[in-house]
Amino acid sequence: MRVLHTSDWHLGQHFMGKTRLAEHRAFLAWLIGQVREHAVDALLVVGDLFDTGSPPSYARELYNHFIVELRDTGAELVILGGNHDSAATLGESKTLFARLNARVIPAVGDCLDDQLLVLHRRDGQPGALLCGIPFVRPRDLLRSRAGDSAADKQLSLQQAIQGHYQALHALAEARREALGGALPIVASGHLTTVGASASESVREIYVGALEAFPTNAFPPAAYIALGHIHRPQKVGGLEHIRYSGSPIPLGFDEARQAKEVLLVELDANGLRAVTPLPVPCFQPMRSLRGNLAELGPALRAAAADGSPERPVWLDVTVVGDDYLADLATPLATLHEGLPVEVLRIRRERGRDKAALAPQAVTLEELGPQEVFAQRLAGEALDEPQRQALQQLYRQVLSELPD
Structure with missing residues (x-):
C-alpha cells in the first residue's frame, strides 16, 4: 500500500x-x-x-x-x-x-x-x-x-x-x-x-x-x-x-x-x-541583510536564481545607513535591470537609536498572537498576569466560529 x-x-x-x-x-x-x-x-x-x-x-x-x-x-x-x-x-x-x-x-x-x-x-x-x-x-x-x-x-x-x-x-x-x-x-x-x-x-x-x-x-x-x-x-x-x-x-x-x-x-x-x-522550487525567494554597500553584490548574486518571467522575491533588511530617510530609491538603483522584485524593506537600527525610534511594523507582518503580545507590552503587568491573559486570549481565538 x-x-x-x-x-x-x-x-x-x-x-x-x-x-x-x-x-x-x-x-x-x-x-x-x-x-x-x-x-x-x-x-x-x-x-x-x-x-x-x-x-x-x-x-x-x-x-x-x-x-x-x-x-x-x-x-x-x-x-x-x-x-x-x-x-x-x-x-x-x-x-x-x-x-x-x-x-x-x-x-x-x-x-x-x-x-x-x-x-x-x-x-x-x-x-x-x-x-x-x-x-x-x-x-x-x-x-x-x-x-x-x-x-x-x-x-x-x-x-x-x-x-x-x-x-x-x-x-x-x-x-x-x-x-x-x-x-x-x-x-x-x-x-x-x-x-x-x-x-x-x-x-x-x-x-x-x-x-x-x-x-x-x-x-x-x-x-x-x-x-x-x-x-x-x-x-x-x-x-x-x-x-x-x-x-x-x-x-x-x-x-x-x-x-x-x-x-x-x-x-x-x-x-x-x-x-x-x-518538491521543485516554483518561485525563488530570498532574505538579504546588510548595508547598501553589501547589498549590491548580494542582489546580483540573488538575481542568478531569477529570470524576467520569474523574478526572485526579496525581503531586504538594511543595516546601518541610518542617515538615509528613504531606502526604496537607493535599493531600486542597486537592482535596476536585475530579475528581482523587492517585496519588503526593513531597517535595522543600532540599539541606541532603536530605543528612541522603534522599527515600524505593519499588521501584515504580525499574527493575532503577536498583536496581542505587543498590546500587553504596553501595560504595567507582572509576568503571571501577562501569561494568564495570553492563555485566555488563546482560548478565545480557538473558540471563534469559522
Missing part, C-alpha cells in the same frame, strides 16, 4: 501583494505526476487545504480541477480540515467529491465512524485503515466549565484529544478484525506536537490552553501523518510520526527549506519505508 502524505497547501494565499496561483498550479501538476510515477494508492492531505475560511474563487477552481485530474490516476484522495479551513466550506461538496473517489473529513463530528476510512489499493482491495482526525476545535470534544484554571483546561483537553484518538484506534482495530486481519492502521492530526520545530508563517494554534500534544499520547498506529507545521520533520526522531511540511515556502523564513511530500509504504506488518520526494 502506497500513501502520499502532504499538507498545508494554503491555496489562495495572498502574500505581500502577490498571488501564489502560479506556484500552486505548478505544484499540483507536479503532484499528479508523482502519483502516476510512483503508482500511489491514496493521497492524504492533512489540513490547511485553503489559506482562509473563505478562499477566492480561483483557489476553489484549482481544487476542483485537481480532484477531477487525480481521479484519472486511479488514486484515492482524502482531505482533512485544518485550522485555516472552514469546515462548512470543505463540507459543502463532500458528497459530490465522494463520487470522484475523494473523501473529505472537514471537522470532528458526532459520529466516530465518519472518521474511520478504509483505504484501497489500486486493485480495489483494502490496503489500510485511516483514523482520519482533522484539526480539533475545543467545542468538538469539551464543554467549558466555570472555575477551571488554565492548567485544568490544558489537562482536560489533552485527555479528551487522547481519548478521541484511542477510541478511534480501537474502532479501527475492530474493523480490521471484521475485514479479516492484517491491515496497517494510519492516523492523522493537524496540530502542534511536543518538540516540533515551527516557522514564522505558522499561525500558532492553541486548542483551549493546549499548546502542544505529547507524542506518547498518540495511539500505536503504523504511521501518523501530521499537518500544521510547515517544516518537514520527524517528531521526536520517530520514523513513523512525521510532518510533511508545506509544499511551497509560505514565508521568507521558509525560503531555504527543502520542501517535500512523503511517500509512505505499508504492508500487513506495518510501516515498510518513508521516502521524501523533493
Whole structure:
C-alpha cells in the first residue's frame, strides 16, 4: 500500500501583494505526476487545504480541477480540515467529491465512524485503515466549565484529544478484525506536537490552553501523518510520526527549506519505508541583510536564481545607513535591470537609536498572537498576569466560529 502524505497547501494565499496561483498550479501538476510515477494508492492531505475560511474563487477552481485530474490516476484522495479551513466550506461538496473517489473529513463530528476510512489499493482491495482526525476545535470534544484554571483546561483537553484518538484506534482495530486481519492502521492530526520545530508563517494554534500534544499520547498506529507545521520533520526522531511540511515556502523564513511530500509504504506488518520526494522550487525567494554597500553584490548574486518571467522575491533588511530617510530609491538603483522584485524593506537600527525610534511594523507582518503580545507590552503587568491573559486570549481565538 502506497500513501502520499502532504499538507498545508494554503491555496489562495495572498502574500505581500502577490498571488501564489502560479506556484500552486505548478505544484499540483507536479503532484499528479508523482502519483502516476510512483503508482500511489491514496493521497492524504492533512489540513490547511485553503489559506482562509473563505478562499477566492480561483483557489476553489484549482481544487476542483485537481480532484477531477487525480481521479484519472486511479488514486484515492482524502482531505482533512485544518485550522485555516472552514469546515462548512470543505463540507459543502463532500458528497459530490465522494463520487470522484475523494473523501473529505472537514471537522470532528458526532459520529466516530465518519472518521474511520478504509483505504484501497489500486486493485480495489483494502490496503489500510485511516483514523482520519482533522484539526480539533475545543467545542468538538469539551464543554467549558466555570472555575477551571488554565492548567485544568490544558489537562482536560489533552485527555479528551487522547481519548478521541484511542477510541478511534480501537474502532479501527475492530474493523480490521471484521475485514479479516492484517491491515496497517494510519492516523492523522493537524496540530502542534511536543518538540516540533515551527516557522514564522505558522499561525500558532492553541486548542483551549493546549499548546502542544505529547507524542506518547498518540495511539500505536503504523504511521501518523501530521499537518500544521510547515517544516518537514520527524517528531521526536520517530520514523513513523512525521510532518510533511508545506509544499511551497509560505514565508521568507521558509525560503531555504527543502520542501517535500512523503511517500509512505505499508504492508500487513506495518510501516515498510518513508521516502521524501523533493518538491521543485516554483518561485525563488530570498532574505538579504546588510548595508547598501553589501547589498549590491548580494542582489546580483540573488538575481542568478531569477529570470524576467520569474523574478526572485526579496525581503531586504538594511543595516546601518541610518542617515538615509528613504531606502526604496537607493535599493531600486542597486537592482535596476536585475530579475528581482523587492517585496519588503526593513531597517535595522543600532540599539541606541532603536530605543528612541522603534522599527515600524505593519499588521501584515504580525499574527493575532503577536498583536496581542505587543498590546500587553504596553501595560504595567507582572509576568503571571501577562501569561494568564495570553492563555485566555488563546482560548478565545480557538473558540471563534469559522
